[in-house]
Structure formats: structure tokens, C-alpha cells
Amino acid sequence: MTALRFDLGKTPGNDDVPRAAAPDALRALTAAAAGAGAAWTRLGDTLLVTGAPAQLERTAAGRTPAERIEVPAARLHLVIQNGRQFQQAHPEVPVLVDRGRFLVVDLDPAEAGRFVEPSERHVPCFGVRPLPANTVVFEQRSPAPTPASAPTQTRAAAEPLVASVSRDAFAADLRTLAEFRTRHSTSTEFRTALDWAEGVLRGLGFATRTQMVVLHGGSTQNLIAERPGHGGDGGAVLVTAHLDSINSRDGAAAPAPGADDNGSGAAGVLAIARALRDHPGARDLRLILFGGEEQGLFGSRHYVAELDHQARERIHAVVNMDMIASRNTPAPTVLLEGATVSQAVLEELAAAAQAHTGLTVQTSLMPFNSDHVPFLDAGIPAVLTIEGADGANDRIHTAGDTLEHVDHDLALEILRMNVAYLVQALGSA
Structure with missing residues (x-):
């Protein structure tokens, strides 16, 4: 025996109850593991304890593990x-x-x-x-008992804008994006989709520009839209998503509707643009749709590499959206993924979710493979907002990532959380 598995947050007979292990139980078990000289790794409500047999027996004293794992x-x-x-x-x-x-x-x-x-x-x-x-891979938090956990003034300022997020407009934009045969980064369809999104953002009053990105001997583009702030500290808040899609099984020429990955995130950027178009924030609001994400984060890496030191210092926070519309958990759930540099942003997003939505929140400081990573690598606070992790979507990167599998209500909740956070992050003029 080299590992014990403890499942601490399950409610017997009721799979619809969000799982969040009691903090006291977690602290007691991790302390018991440390006292016994064993190591622990936490994945939500699951705690895996590894060590020598005697160390594991001391850890488990008076406790019943869910499983004993006989693997070195x-x-x-x-x-x-x-x-x-x-x-x-x-x-x-x-x-x-x-x-x-x-x-x-x-x-x-x-x-x-x-x-x-x-x-x-x-x-x-x-x-x-x-x-x-001795690492938390991800933490799961239950929804707040009531939506009133945010300070009254902050909640009141955000509530009208949160309520203005349009399900119908989001659904229409997502339908437009998913109707492209593909949005592969080097395809003509990608450029057509980018031109369409640029027209939407210009119509909402944002100044737009494109940025050429070299990609595997060819090229793709980023779309950048901005609305200047009204005073404040000269900072900027970024909302990002990748526009491209891919069919990794059948190649670049194959159908890749990319409804969830990442039509949902790209349509989410447009939904946030609509909600905040008239909000008089103190900081700049910058919206970016990246190309080349599926080939290796090319668009976001290029964007960050082009920033000088002063421009990097001006970025207050980055909220990245990738796959926000597939329901993978019984309860509607969002995973917030960042790093130590973005811990404050992550906590504020979690608070916004609790104040304005019914989302269960998962958090992780182990960033991986989306457009928040280049920002984090450069020391810029960034958080990925993505659908909950427990039953991951198995249709992405195939022709089967279509609208019929999209949960618009989950996406709407994640967008409401993001808008509530952004109102706070942008500040008031």
C-alpha cells in the first residue's frame, strides 16, 4: 500500500449536492498526514495521501479511506x-x-x-x-447560502450591468460563430469570423485594430478592441478568448464548428462588450480575440511579447474565457484557474460568483494550456474562467463540438460573474 484516497465532501444518495469538503475535516486530515510523515495531494473533495505503510496507517487512525491504492x-x-x-x-x-x-x-x-x-x-x-x-490541485467551494455576500454598494453598482447580459444576444453570436465550417487559425473562414467580430465591436463603440501573428510558416491574427477609461490610475483590464477552432483528429481541412471550444468564449467577449459599452470605468477596457491558440497559444504569446515593460505594468488584470458552455457537473460549476500572481483576481471572481450567481466555484493555481498562461509567465495577473472540471467535455477538437451540446444558462452565469468582477476591477470614473 502506498496511497489512501479519502472522499470528504460527498453527500450520500444525492449527486446534485455540490461537493465541498468541510475545512475542519481537511485540516485535520492533512495535519494527520504531515504528523505521520506522509504526503498529501488534494483534488477538490478528494485527498490522496501517499507514504510508507506505517505512515498511512497513522494517518488513517480513526478514519475510513474510500480506497487503498496499491501502486508505488x-x-x-x-x-x-x-x-x-x-x-x-x-x-x-x-x-x-x-x-x-x-x-x-x-x-x-x-x-x-x-x-x-x-x-x-x-x-x-x-x-x-x-x-x-502537499499541494492543492484544485479546490471546490459551495455556492453562497444567499446572493448577498458582497458589500451592498459594490453589489448595487454591478447588479444592473450583470442583469443586462443578454442570453439571446449571446446565443445569436454563438450561432454565427458555430455556423462557420471551421475557424482554423490559417483559414479564410477564420478571417471572415474575425472581420464579423470586428464589425460587432466597432458597432458597440470600441476602437479596433488587428495584429498579425506568425504561425507555422503562415499567419493568423489577433483582434484588439479598446474603450479608454475616465481617469483612475492609467491601468487596463483585459477580457480575452481565442476565436480559432480545430479538428485535431481529422486535420485543418475538416469541419471544426468549435461551439464550446471556443465559440462560447469568443461570444462571451462580445456579450461583455455589450454589457459594459456604456459603463464609465476609470480603467481602460481592452477586449482581445486571439488566433493561433490551438496551435500553441501563438496569438497570446505574440501579444504579450510585444508589450513593453510599461504596458505590462499597466495591466491590472486579465480575465480569459475558454469553454464556458458545456455542463460537466450536476451543479452549474466554474473553474477559476490562475497562479500566485493572480490570487487576488481569482478571489474577487469567486466572490462575484457567490454574490451574483448560483455557481459552484472550483479554483486552481496550476495553470495549463490556454491564453491566460503567457500573461502569467510574464508576471501579469490573469485568470482562466472555464466550465467546471469534474466530467470534462469529450467533444472538443472534433466535428461534434456543436450547438446542440451547449448549455446557454451555464454560460450566462459565468458571464454574469465576469461582468460583476469587471465592474469592480474597472473602477468608477
């Missing part, structure tokens, strides 16, 4: 995946803990290097690393 600790690996991409590519690898985006698998450490998905067509859709010790 060196073989335990953490997988972070987009959708079900790792499992689809490697069904032969045993999965010990399955939390959708996050897996614990049994893998020979000498073989781990081969799970890298070499490809010139698209970025690897999963990462594999040794199981981190």
Missing part, C-alpha cells in the same frame, strides 16, 4: 487535460482518480516522457507530471 508512489502522476484528450489518446493508462480536467494515473516514470503528443498541427492537449506533494 513513483508511478503516481498528475494529468491536466483539455476535455478528455489524454484518455482518448491513451486509454491503456490506468486512471486512479478522475476529476475531469485533472487525473491521477498509474504511469511508469521512465515512460512519462513519451506522453507529449508531438504535432505540428496543434498544441499538446494534456500535460503529465509527477504527482505533486
